[in-house]
Amino acid sequence: MNIPFLDLKAQYKSIKDEVNPAIQDVLDNTAYVMGKAVADFEAAFAFEHGVKHCLGTSSGTDGNHMVLWGLGVGSGDEVIIPANTFIATAWGATLCGATPVFVDCDPISYNIDPSKVEEAITSRTKAIVAVHLYGQPADMDALQAIATKHGIHLIEDCAQAHLAEYKNKRVGGFGRAASFSFYPGKNLGAYGEAGAVTTTDDDLAKKFRMIRDHGTLTKYNHEIYGHNYRMEGIQGAVLGVKLKHLNTWTEGRRRVASRYCEMLSGLDELMLPTEVSDRRHVYHLFVVQAPLRRDDLVKYLNEKGIATGLHYPVPLHMQPCFSHLNYDRGVMPVAEQLAENGLSLPMYPELTDEQLTYISNNIRHFFMK
Incomplete structure (x- = not known):
């Protein structure tokens, strides 16, 4: 697939x-x-x-x-x-x-x-x-x-x-x-x-x-x-x-996010996103963190035909165009951690349960190897 x-x-x-x-x-x-x-x-x-x-x-x-x-x-x-x-x-x-x-x-x-x-x-x-x-x-x-x-x-x-x-x-x-x-x-x-x-x-x-x-x-x-x-x-x-379709598509994205959270829960090596209680997340991206083996996971999913994204692998304070601002690595640990560990899974309202099951099963298989 x-x-x-x-x-x-x-x-x-x-x-x-x-x-x-x-x-x-x-x-x-x-x-x-x-x-x-x-x-x-x-x-x-x-x-x-x-x-x-x-x-x-x-x-x-x-x-x-x-x-x-x-x-x-x-x-x-x-x-x-x-x-x-x-x-x-x-x-x-x-x-x-x-x-x-x-x-x-x-x-x-x-x-x-x-x-x-x-x-x-x-x-x-x-x-x-x-x-x-x-x-x-x-x-x-x-x-x-x-x-x-x-x-x-x-x-x-x-x-x-x-x-x-x-x-x-x-x-x-x-x-x-x-x-x-x-x-x-x-x-x-x-x-x-x-x-x-x-x-x-x-x-x-x-x-x-x-x-x-x-x-x-x-x-x-x-x-x-x-x-x-x-x-x-x-x-x-x-x-x-x-x-005219955006409300329906937004609910579709929230459905996909909910299914991901259900099917990927309990994996110690995978951190799922949190929806803050007083906010309604519309899931433009579904970003997880895989602190120990992010790059290996990307390679594994690609081999299984599952495309992923990295948002954003270089935080702004470390971009070459801003080097003159003299930010040191380590001054923004959360952003740097996300850059190193973050992984965006497929996210669009047309994703089917079959596709979501395939993605989730492969992620589970990777971490259980």
Whole structure:
């Protein structure tokens, strides 16, 4: 049996009769950039996340940049970011000319550790980025208390957390603003690059709209510096169709995670993820830890036709591009442990019980050898 890490073909086949006409409508109306399909998606996505404004962007990375840019982050500023995340989180700071300040993550949720955040704040700190990693929300109450105490911005990176909930409220509306990614492999994925920014702040939303479209609200009247971060019409159409299925797909991911936890429990050499009690995990990734034989397990599963992933094998503070920040190995033990031991198992709602049984049985067999 061959099991891919992600099966986008299965997803496309399930919705092709809906998505193909939506794409064709964009083509027929030649609404290639922004347009009605994007506007309709923005309204629907904002409603799903309980926020006032959603602005479609050209990618999640662009959304990261746009949020910090719109908040006035610039040269000489510092932005606190978890060491355990994809590097696009850090680009939001560096593209503004700011310095990313990395902190360790919590060993249970794998998200940014609030106690480490407070230690990292200086007079130059302008913002904290809460990444809802793997699909589980960060501790927003603790982070908001720190941000309020020090008078700094709290923003959310929701790239992996569409429809995730913290204390029965969906992510995307806790901080000043939030960014989302719709990269094809995300829980809600476009057919190419796309992202979004959400906020409940009218003034910020206005500024984001100008930044997204060359600093304009009306054509050729450039009020502020801007860029071209607009969403393509086809991506808006695709996302509008897929959003209608996202709640069902999310429940499918949670079913897969539950089955993994049932079938892999009791293995002393395998650490399963923990869903924190006041949060609703949407399982963009299902990350286990195999401290003693991670690489051997990867090789064994590959031989059995089971694809896996490593998220993320080099934490941000150890990336070559940040060597000038002079972080030493060992200063962020939790993130470094996850980099060395973490393993992402196949995770998508179309996984069948037969496939899950095959994966789990092979993992059990490996550890019982």
